[in-house]
Amino acid sequence: MRTFIIKANKAKTSPDFRLSDLPGTSGRIDVLCRFLNAAFLLSHGFRRNVRVWLLLYGPPNPPKAIRFEGAKLRVRLNPDELSTAKLIMNILEAGERLKEPGKELEVYPGLYVSNRTFEDVIRLTLKNSALYYLHEDGKPIGKVSFKGNVAFVLGDHEGLSKEDEAFLEGIAEKVSVGKKSYLASHVVAYVNIFLDSLTLPP
Amino acid sequence: MRTFIIKANKAKTSPDFRLSDLPGTSGRIDVLCRFLNAAFLLSHGFRRNVRVWLLLYGPPNPPKAIRFEGAKLRVRLNPDELSTAKLIMNILEAGERLKEPGKELEVYPGLYVSNRTFEDVIRLTLKNSALYYLHEDGKPIGKVSFKGNVAFVLGDHEGLSKEDEAFLEGIAEKVSVGKKSYLASHVVAYVNIFLDSLTLPP
Numbered sequence: 358m359r360t361f362i363i364k365a366n367k368a369k370t371s372p373d374f375r376l377s378d379l380p381g382t383s384g385r386i387d388v389l390c391r392f393l394n395a396a397f398l399l400s401h402g403f404r405r406n407v408r409v410w411l412l413l414y415g416p417p418n419p420p421k422a423i424r425f426e427g428a429k430l431r432v433r434l435n436p437d438e439l440s441t442a443k444l445i446m447n448i449l450e451a452g453e454r455l456k457e458p459g460k461e462l463e464v465y466p467g468l469y470v471s472n473r474t475f476e477d478v479i480r481l482t483l484k485n486s487a488l489y490y491l492h493e494d495g496k497p498i499g500k501v502s503f504k505g506n507v508a509f510v511l512g513d514h515e516g517l518s519k520e521d522e523a524f525l526e527g528i529a530e531k532v533s534v535g536k537k538s539y540l541a542s543h544v545v546a547y548v549n550i551f552l553d554s555l556t557l558p559p
Numbered sequence: 560m561r562t563f564i565i566k567a568n569k570a571k572t573s574p575d576f577r578l579s580d581l582p583g584t585s586g587r588i589d590v591l592c593r594f595l596n597a598a599f600l601l602s603h604g605f606r607r608n609v610r611v612w613l614l615l616y617g618p619p620n621p622p623k624a625i626r627f628e629g630a631k632l633r634v635r636l637n638p639d640e641l642s643t644a645k646l647i648m649n650i651l652e653a654g655e656r657l658k659e660p661g662k663e664l665e666v667y668p669g670l671y672v673s674n675r676t677f678e679d680v681i682r683l684t685l686k687n688s689a690l691y692y693l694h695e696d697g698k699p700i701g702k703v704s705f706k707g708n709v710a711f712v713l714g715d716h717e718g719l720s721k722e723d724e725a726f727l728e729g730i731a732e733k734v735s736v737g738k739k740s741y742l743a744s745h746v747v748a749y750v751n752i753f754l755d756s757l758t759l760p761p
Contacts, residue, residue, distance in 0.1 A: 377579065380639050387639040394593075395748075400716060400740040436742065437582050437589040438640045514602060535755050538602040540638065546597075546745035547752045553737050 359552065359559055360408045360486055360508035361396045361545055364475050365389055366515060368413040370421040372449040376442055383442070384415035388513050390441040391542035395549070397427060397434050404549070406559075410482075411445075412475050421452050422473035429467030444468075476524060482508045488529040490522075491544055495531030498551055507559045509548060511541045561754065561761055562610045562688055562710035563598045563747055566677050567591055568717060570615040572623040574651040578644055585644070586617035590715050592643040593744035597751070599629060599636050606751070608761075612684075613647075614677050623654050624675035631669030646670075678726060684710045690731040692724075693746050697733030700753055709761045711750060713743045 367384035374383035379390075389411050396409045407427040414420050423445065425434075432444065452470040455462055461471040473481075482488060486508035489501070510517075510529060517525075534547050552558050569586035576585035581592075591613050598611045609629040616622050625647065627636075634646065654672040657664055663673040675683075684690060688708035691697075712719075712731060719727075736749045754760050 377641070379641070380637065391593075391596075391638070394742075395745060398742055398745075400742050402740070435582065436593070439579070439581070535752050537755055538604070539752060540596075540600055540602050543597060543600075543748035543752065546748040550737050550739075550741060550745065550749045553739055 358406050358408065358486070358506040359404075359549070360410070360482055360506070361392070362410040362412065362478060362482065362508065362510045363389065363392050363513060363541055364412045364510075364517060364521060365414065365513040366518070367415045368411075368513070369415045370413050370418045370449065371416075371453065372446040374446070376439055376446070379438065379442055385514060386442055386445055387438055388541060389445065390438040391540075392511075392545060393425065393434060393441055394436050394438075395542040395545035397425070398436055403427070403434065410478050412478060413449075414475075418453075420472060420474050421449065422471045422478055423448055423452075424461070424469040424471075426467040426469070431466040432468060475521060479510070479524070479528070483528060488525075489532040490525050490529040491534065491548070492531050493533050493536055493538055495533035498532050498534050498548070501530070501532055503552065503555060503559055504557075505559065507552070509545075511544060513541060560608050560610065560688070560708040561606075561751070562612070562684055562708070563594070564612040564614065564680060564684065564710060564712045565591065565594050565715060565743055566614045566712075566719060566723060567616065567715040568720070569617045570613075570715070571617045572615050572620045572651065573618075573655065574648040576648070578641055578648070581640065581644055587716060588644055588647055589640055590743060591647065592640040593742075594713075594747060595627065595636060595643055596638055596640075597744040597747035599627070600638055605629070605632075605636065612680050614680060615651075616677075620655075622674060622676050623651065624673045624680055625650055625654075626663070626671040626673075628669040628671070633668040634670060677723060681712070681726070681730070685730060690727075691734040692727050692731040693736065693750070694733050695735050695738055695740055697735035700734050700736050700750070703732070703734055705754065705757065705761055706759075707761065709754070711747075713746060715743060
């Protein structure tokens with residue numbers, strides 16, 4: 358089982374953005390659409406062994422945590438950005454009804470929204486997965502021995518904050534796919550293909 | 560220098576498609592947008608050592624060959640699909656003026672359109688690059704020795720035709736990034752990051 362977690366510090370937490378201008382109006386929800394594409398999609402196929410957490414921290418009601426559970430998902434995830442952005446819009450709309458901090462709402466089968474924080478999600482993930490922070494200064498991915506469930510944390514186009522990095526210190530191993538700074542979706546595509554090549558792929 | 564060539568058998572060759580429904584109206588020009596994103600973009604950077612050929616074979620005027628020349632490109636390539644689709648729309652509009660088969664029109668600096676065929680582009684590419692056909696049954700990429708300029712051919716979501724594969728036989732080495740069938744954009748993201756890791760990256 359593979360978990361991918363992205364913290365999007367500017368991503369809007371209400372559905373009032375325009376699909377015709379995602380980069381300009383949504384706090385870069387387009388980044389999250391490409392992230393989902395990279396995490397789940399195969400050519401004519403879908404990765405059921407993947408979970409994605411999108412952690413949205415933009416205005417007006419941060420945080421919003423959106424969970425995509427590959428094993429249970431019944432909504433069709435299409436490769437294009439717009440259809441995925443519409444889905445996120447619907448989830449954020451449902452999320453506006455959330456009052457209790459601990460509650461998670463199942464918006465569609467396998468698709469959930471909550472007010473969980475980055476720290477909540479990391480703690481939850483640690484219970485059943487080894488945690489890795491994907492960063493260009495990490496240990497080369499080819500030298501890491503992956504066993505059992507694995508979870509990867511990534512920053513958005515602006516990266517994680519110093520506070521978030523301090524929180525991950527000691528609980529997540531820094532792993533790198535290369536010395537350059539790559540787009541989150543490219544890193545996830547790489548990690549998925551890399552993990553597929555292992556003798557016992559998670 | 561890295562060249563990526565994709566043949567899109569259904570991609571519209573005129574600009575009459577809708578940006579609000581690329582998958583449904585453009586013959587999957589959204590696939591080409593994600594392909595360009597994977598070929599050129601770094602986090603806050605751009606790969607100048609990349610050339611992309613998009614070979615569009617859909618109605619009404621196939622073929623149209625669009626060439627993106629990283630070293631000369633001055634138009635900003637944004638990561639989102641819509642802005643790239645708009646750019647392709649403009650190029651196809653300019654391409655409607657093309658009459659002579661051999662002529663290539665520079666629409667913007669580093670961005671060209673022509674009526675060149677898949678075979679034309681492959682022959683041209685062979686003059687200065689080693690050619691590889693990315694396919695799941697190929698030789699594992701880790702076992703290939705890449706030297707000098709490299710060029711990779713990919714099919715779109717429907718793959719190359721038997722005729723195209725026959726044409727490549729003997730002139731392109733089949734290379735694989737894994738046994739699964741991956742989306743073209745994921746393969747390109749993987750290949751770029753893989754090539755970056757070589758001692759002498761092309």
